[in-house]
Amino acid sequence: MTSSDKKSFGILALLAGVVxxxxxxxxxxxxxxxxxxxxxxxxxxxxxxVNETSTDPQPWGVNFPIQYESxxxxxxxxxxxxxxxxxxxxSKLESDPWLKRLYSGYAFSIDYREARxxxxxxxxxxxxxxxxxxxxxxxxxxxxASIIPTYRRxxxxxxxxxxxxETLGESFDQEAVMAGFxxxxxxxxxxxxxxxxxxxxxxxxxxxxxxxHLGDAHAVSCVDCHDPETMEIRVTRPxxxxxxDKLAKSDEPVPHLPSIQKWRDSGAEGDYDPNVHATRQEMRxxxxxxxxxxxxxxxxxxxTFPWSNGLKVxxxxxxxxxxxxxxxxxxxxYVHKETGTKVFKAQHPEFELWSQGIHARAGVSCADxxxxxxxxxxxxxxxxxxxxPMLNVNRACQTCHNxxxxxxxxxxxxxxxxxxxLIDRAAAAMTDMLDAIIAAQEAGATEEQLAPIRELQRxxxxxxxxxxxENSKGFHADQEAARILGESIDYSRQxxxxxxxxxxxxxxxxxxxxxxxDEVATNE
Numbered sequence: 001m002t003s004s005d006k007k008s009f010g011i012l013a014l015l016a017g018v019v020x021x022x023x024x025x026x027x028x029x030x031x032x033x034x035x036x037x038x039x040x041x042x043x044x045x046x047x048x049x050v051n052e053t054s055t056d057p058q059p060w061g062v063n064f065p066i067q068y069e070s071x072x073x074x075x076x077x078x079x080x081x082x083x084x085x086x087x088x089x090x091s092k093l094e095s096d097p098w099l100k101r102l103y104s105g106y107a108f109s110i111d112y113r114e115a116r117x118x119x120x121x122x123x124x125x126x127x128x129x130x131x132x133x134x135x136x137x138x139x140x141x142x143x144x145a146s147i148i149p150t151y152r153r154x155x156x157x158x159x160x161x162x163x164x165x166e167t168l169g170e171s172f173d174q175e176a177v178m179a180g181f182x183x184x185x186x187x188x189x190x191x192x193x194x195x196x197x198x199x200x201x202x203x204x205x206x207x208x209x210x211x212x213h214l215g216d217a218h219a220v221s222c223v224d225c226h227d228p229e230t231m232e233i234r235v236t237r238p239x240x241x242x243x244x245d246k247l248a249k250s251d252e253p254v255p256h257l258p259s260i261q262k263w264r265d266s267g268a269e270g271d272y273d274p275n276v277h278a279t280r281q282e283m284r285x286x287x288x289x290x291x292x293x294x295x296x297x298x299x300x301x302x303x304t305f306p307w308s309n310g311l312k313v314x315x316x317x318x319x320x321x322x323x324x325x326x327x328x329x330x331x332x333x334y335v336h337k338e339t340g341t342k343v344f345k346a347q348h349p350e351f352e353l354w355s356q357g358i359h360a361r362a363g364v365s366c367a368d369x370x371x372x373x374x375x376x377x378x379x380x381x382x383x384x385x386x387x388x389p390m391l392n393v394n395r396a397c398q399t400c401h402n403x404x405x406x407x408x409x410x411x412x413x414x415x416x417x418x419x420x421x422l423i424d425r426a427a428a429a430m431t432d433m434l435d436a437i438i439a440a441q442e443a444g445a446t447e448e449q450l451a452p453i454r455e456l457q458r459x460x461x462x463x464x465x466x467x468x469x470e471n472s473k474g475f476h477a478d479q480e481a482a483r484i485l486g487e488s489i490d491y492s493r494q495x496x497x498x499x500x501x502x503x504x505x506x507x508x509x510x511x512x513x514x515x516x517x518d519e520v521a522t523n524e
Contacts, residue, residue: 050228051169054202055146060222066376071222071384074117089113089124098427099468101434102461105337106345107134115471118386122219131189137299138192139185143291146221148177148236150192150199155180165200172227172236181238185302193217225287233283235274237290243305244286248272252310256360257282284365284382289351292366292471297347298333300325311355313466313484317459320344336461339437341454346466353470357477364400372396412475419467419474422485426464429492433457436499443506445499453498460491 048062061068092112093099103109111129125131125144141147149168155176156163184192196217227234235241248260249268255261259278274286294316296304306319323331332342354360359369371382372395389396390412393405401408437453463484467474474481 049202050223051202052152052172052223052228053149053165053169053200054223054228055149055199055218055221056201057218057221059202064222066379066381067384072119073385074387075119076117076385089116096427096468098431101338101431102427102465102468103334103345106334107136108345110134118220120219122217126193136189137185137297138187138189138195139297139299139303140189141192141196142181142185142237142239142297142303144219145196146218146224147192147196148172148224150196151177151180151184151238153180153199154183154195158183165202168200169202174241177236178238178241182302186299188299220291224290233280233287235278235283235286235290239295239303239305240286240290240293241274243293243295243307244274244289245272246305247307247311250307250309252315254311254355256355256363281363281365284367284371285351285354285360288366288370292348292350294347294349294352294466296320296331296333300327311352312480313349313352313463316349316352317344317462336457338434339441339454339457341437341457343458344462344465346462346469349466349470350472350476353467353472353480354476356480359476368399369396372399415475415478416473419478419481419485422474422482422489423464423468426460426485426488426492427468429489429496430460430464433460433492433496433499436496436503440499440503440506443503445502445506449502453495453502456491456495456498460488460495463488463491 046063048059050060050063054060057068057071061071090113092114093109099112100109103112107130110133113124113128116124122141122144125140130136131140152173153163153168155178156167156173158179159176161167161176184195187195201218224236225233235244244260247254248263249272253261257278259282260272263272263277274283278286293305295306304323306316306323308319309315320331325331330342333345334343335341336343351366354366367382369389370386371384372389372392373380374383374395383392383395385392390409393408397408398405434457437450437457440450440453467481467484467488470476470481
């Protein structure tokens with residue numbers, strides 16, 4: 001073989017090798033693409049059967065290991081300055097002593113701590129002094145426990161129907177859930193906690209016939225937000241189902257919830273059902289709005305979302321003002337111990353405040369920021385590590401905001417710091433108001449004289465409580481938060497001025513009366 005032939009053969013061999021290598025690479029790529037497509041088509045494999053009583057999240061985790069792994073991280077302890085997770089929640093009463101005066105006469109003046117991850121939402125409630133030292137209503141478990149199977153069981157029993165474990169696990173049965181919800185809303189916390197442990201879990205195998213949960217109940221879990229058959233996201237909480245129907249039937253514009261307007265435009269027949277009428281994007285906020293809202297949850301009436309007039313602070317207030325307890329008497333949450341005024345207590349109105357903000361108007365859901373999408377192989381999943389977006393800026397914020405991470409953090413810090421400053425000013429106005437009212441009472445002010453001042457007190461305290469209890473420190477709707485706190489300061493200062501004016505008037509009247517008595521004594 002000549003040198004020319006050898007050279008040609010070498011080139012052919014090299015070309016064959018390159019072609020073979022390229023072919024192998026292309027085939028490997030195509031196989032990988034095919035595998036990823038198959039993986040995406042089959043996002044989960046059902047290895048364990050779950051049903052409507054599967055409140056334990058661990059069996060769900062067998063079928064959905066990626067979501068379950070991230071859910072377990074809600075027990076982590078990382079915090080942001082204004083919220084997040086923590087191993088031992090700090091006391092808000094220690095950091096803000098004025099809260100004790102705001103909540104004087106209410107259980108929150110005894111124990112009020114920062115919230116931590118969803119993994120602790122039931123256990124933390126069970127040990128708070130608000131529960132261990134004060135009689136609380138079982139309605140509190142509407143949000144803190146995986147309670148829907150218990151509602152269903154009690155509802156079926158109330159309706160005289162079969163409530164066996166098999167029946168409980170067959171379907172959601174909204175009629176029975178609603179019946180059970182109403183039946184337990186006015187029971188005590190301890191009574192409902194016992195009922196929780198009576199309800200069997202589909203997976204747990206108990207060695208004791210009277211303890212199907214092995215002595216344990218569960219915090220809000222997979223079954224509370226997902227259909228066990230289809231895994232579709234869903235709303236389960238009766239309070240929200242009734243509340244969003246009231247909102248839909250009102251005249252209030254809700255541009256951030258387009259399915260409600262579509263339902264209205266189509267004739268508004270029957271009830272607005274979020275599980276039927278809402279878009280999937282709306283559902284990514286609705287599932288959070290089941291609990292992160294304002295509501296009444298004591299035992300004088302059934303748990304209530306005050307959404308008949310809309311979602312603004314004054315619209316919620318209007319419903320409470322127009323509400324009477326079933327047994328008679330005006331609605332109130334507690335009697336303020338220092339002044340004797342009947343006042344409202346805001347819970348945690350994140351959904352309502354978010355509804356007034358720019359993100360809601362832009363179609364951004366709660367889950368987009370607090371449970372952002374992430375890629376796991378070929379699968380796109382929503383992270384179940386529910387936490388502050390400030391702990392996950394890349395996925396939570398920079399998907400939409402193409403600016404440096406630190407700039408986004410600085411923007412949020414600015415909003416929250418400004419809100420915090422306004423909260424402090426509103427708190428100072430509130431404490432000055434209380435001092436003035438107490439002074440007027442001690443000077444002999446009558447109930448008739450105090451009535452308009454009590455009205456101002458209630459309005460001022462309600463607005464301060466509304467924003468200080470809301471967990472975004474104004475970020476969900478910064479201009480709305482500033483407006484509400486501005487009104488709180490105004491109402492508190494009006495009440496303070498009126499109380500001092502009344503005090504001065506009464507002091508002058510008392511002085512005049514004493515002078516007359518002295519004059520009579522002198523003449524005698």
